[in-house]
Amino acid sequence: MIKFFVLILSFVCSVSQAQQENTPQVFATVGPEFRSERNAEQNVAPKQMTSLSLGVGYSHWIYFLETGSFEETSGNSSLLVKRKFENYLGGVIFESETIFLKSKPFLAGLFGFSRELIDTTVTGQTTNDVSRPYWVGGAGTGLRLANINPIWVSIEVRLVFSEHQDPSPSVGGLLRLGLLL
Amino acid sequence: MKREIHRLQVIMIVFLGVLSGMVLSACQGRIRDQHPGAVQVRIPMYSNNAYKLQTIELISIDDMRTLGGWAARFFLSPTLSRGKLVGMQPQINTIRTESGEYIATDSFSLQLLTLYAHMEKLTLLDDELGISRGDESREPRTVAIKVNMMSESGQPDSDNARYNGKLDAFLFAPYLREDLPLTVNAGVIAHEHFHSIFYKTVIQPLGDKYPGPDGNLHGNDQKLLKHFGFEEAASSENVGLLSERDIYHAVLLRGLNEGLADIWGWLYSDDTAFVRRSLPQVEESRTLSSGELKLKSTKELRAQAQAYHSWGNSNAVSYELGSQYGRILFASLNQFAGDPVKMKEMKKKMGQKINSALQKMTIHFQSLPGDEMMTTEFFLQQLQVEIPEVKIEYKAAK
Ligand SMILES: [Zn+2]
Numbered sequence: 001m002i003k004f005f006v007l008i009l010s011f012v013c014s015v016s017q018a019q020q021e022n023t024p025q026v027f028a029t030v031g032p033e034f035r036s037e038r039n040a041e042q043n044v045a046p047k048q049m050t051s052l053s054l055g056v057g058y059s060h061w062i063y064f065l066e067t068g069s070f071e072e073t074s075g076n077s078s079l080l081v082k083r084k085f086e087n088y089l090g091g092v093i094f095e096s097e098t099i100f101l102k103s104k105p106f107l108a109g110l111f112g113f114s115r116e117l118i119d120t121t122v123t124g125q126t127t128n129d130v131s132r133p134y135w136v137g138g139a140g141t142g143l144r145l146a147n148i149n150p151i152w153v154s155i156e157v158r159l160v161f162s163e164h165q166d167p168s169p170s171v172g173g174l175l176r177l178g179l180l181l
Numbered sequence: 182m183k184r185e186i187h188r189l190q191v192i193m194i195v196f197l198g199v200l201s202g203m204v205l206s207a208c209q210g211r212i213r214d215q216h217p218g219a220v221q222v223r224i225p226m227y228s229n230n231a232y233k234l235q236t237i238e239l240i241s242i243d244d245m246r247t248l249g250g251w252a253a254r255f256f257l258s259p260t261l262s263r264g265k266l267v268g269m270q271p272q273i274n275t276i277r278t279e280s281g282e283y284i285a286t287d288s289f290s291l292q293l294l295t296l297y298a299h300m301e302k303l304t305l306l307d308d309e310l311g312i313s314r315g316d317e318s319r320e321p322r323t324v325a326i327k328v329n330m331m332s333e334s335g336q337p338d339s340d341n342a343r344y345n346g347k348l349d350a351f352l353f354a355p356y357l358r359e360d361l362p363l364t365v366n367a368g369v370i371a372h373e374h375f376h377s378i379f380y381k382t383v384i385q386p387l388g389d390k391y392p393g394p395d396g397n398l399h400g401n402d403q404k405l406l407k408h409f410g411f412e413e414a415a416s417s418e419n420v421g422l423l424s425e426r427d428i429y430h431a432v433l434l435r436g437l438n439e440g441l442a443d444i445w446g447w448l449y450s451d452d453t454a455f456v457r458r459s460l461p462q463v464e465e466s467r468t469l470s471s472g473e474l475k476l477k478s479t480k481e482l483r484a485q486a487q488a489y490h491s492w493g494n495s496n497a498v499s500y501e502l503g504s505q506y507g508r509i510l511f512a513s514l515n516q517f518a519g520d521p522v523k524m525k526e527m528k529k530k531m532g533q534k535i536n537s538a539l540q541k542m543t544i545h546f547q548s549l550p551g552d553e554m555m556t557t558e559f560f561l562q563q564l565q566v567e568i569p570e571v572k573i574e575y576k577a578a579k
């Protein structure tokens with residue numbers, strides 16, 4: 001199924017020659033992203049982070065860099081673990097011309113890495129650690145409200161694969177608010 | 182411009198190629214952190230009067246995610262079914278640093294990793310001391326965490342750890358305090374581990390001759406087992422049928438079990454006040470380095486055990502006696518405090534000799550005539566014979 005999805009995406013990519021002459025557009029969005037993660041007690045719980053994207057758009061294509069992070073703390077005052085998760089991704093969006101539910105459907109692909117920063121406090125003494133980078137890839141699809149240019153409002157469903165996270169792939173969602181100037 | 186778009190699309194195709202490769206590999210199953218052989222983990226360990234993060238090498242872990250390995254097998258909030266614990270296996274979350282160390286990313290994972298490490302180290306210590314568990318195949322120890330146990334009053338139990346001999350399992354109730362969690366307290370874990378040694382050296386060989394339903398004091402095991410549905414063992418009604426002699430011996434053996442478990446906690450962790458580190462409300466008397474070196478006489482213990490005449494209440498007497506044993510043995514080894522090398526050697530020897538003295542005491546106990554009682558001093562006298570280089574001194578009440 002996923003392989004099929006990727007094939008479609010690469011097909012769309014190679015056939016759409018973006019024939020119109022275009023000047024590049026600035027793409028900047030911010031919004032909450034949700035991703036599922038399994039904790040030590042085996043429950044899959046959603047994690048929320050704030051995602052920031054910055055990029056350029058050419059006609060149907062938008063190339064962007066994205067970063068997001070969240071923090072969580074666990075334990076008691078004698079044994080405290082603070083965890084910061086960070087995402088660094090490059091991505092591309094291909095947007096269709098078709099209007100569906102007053103919106104333009106799009107496909108998105110992502111690739112990059114994540115890392116985690118852990119501060120462990122044991123009876124008052126804190127030690128800081130950083131993970132090595134873990135590879136991350138993903139694919140998504142979504143809808144962007146049409147006819148409100150240059151404002152960008154979109155909702156996206158994502159499947160994220162990671163070398164480190166569990167479950168992998170994890171299903172996530174992303175709301176983007178921003179501009180395409 | 183057209184040329185530029187073309188180049189971007191080449192990048193795009195390369196990107197999608199890499200992505201689909203990743204997707205395919207990820208679809209074949211999550212890449213697991215499997216490490217046969219040694220791994221480095223960073224966990225809180227006791228040194229110089231405080232708990233600090235230290236890097237420890239573990240040799241028994243096969244799967245870091247599920248903490249699979251020969252030292253321990255974890256059950257999360259298990260239930261009892263046909264006399265066996267059944268429950269989910271937790272999975273821990275860790276990161277790996279550039280230098281290859283594993284770091285837990287949440288407190289619960291850190292607690293499990295630390296508990297696992299102590300189970301491995303305690304098993305290796307048993308090997309070093311020549312204490313056989315009777316299973317050379319290295320079956321992992323059963324460790325239940327976040328266990329829903331009942332306290333004596335029937336309330337959900339918390340801030341407690343026990344060893345249950347019938348299940349051969351360590352049971353940790355949820356820890357709700359702000360102090361050091363029991364699951365990372367090296368002394369507490371070693372204390373519980375000793376209960377398993379005592380169970381296999383004394384309680385199991387005595388079988389029906391053991392004067393009471395079970396050997397250690399952290400809560401009423403009968404109620405616990407009943408709660409789990411372990412009806413066979415739920416025979417606390419029989420306690421009322423125990424003779425005066427049995428009650429005395431039960432209090433004595435339970436006291437000895439607790440006192441030696443406290444010594445084991447110190448032998449392993451070097452911490453003399455480990456109980457209070459997690460449970461500050463526990464009396465100062467549990468601290469090994471405090472108080473006089475008194476020992477209750479047989480007569481005194483008989484009178485006290487008789488006066489209480491009920492299991493719940495005689496616990497206090499057992500603990501009191503246990504603290505006396507603990508302090509006496511601590512003081513006997515503390516003579517070597519000025520010489521760390523000698524101290525280390527003597528601690529190891531004490532561990533070995535406690536075990537052999539217990540075996541001899543068990544044989545003695547089995548052969549006692551029906552009208553004779555084992556004295557409160559018997560074990561210490563036996564141990565003194567085994568370890569003449571350590572002077573075991575105390576004031577025995579007449
Ligand atoms: Zn105990």
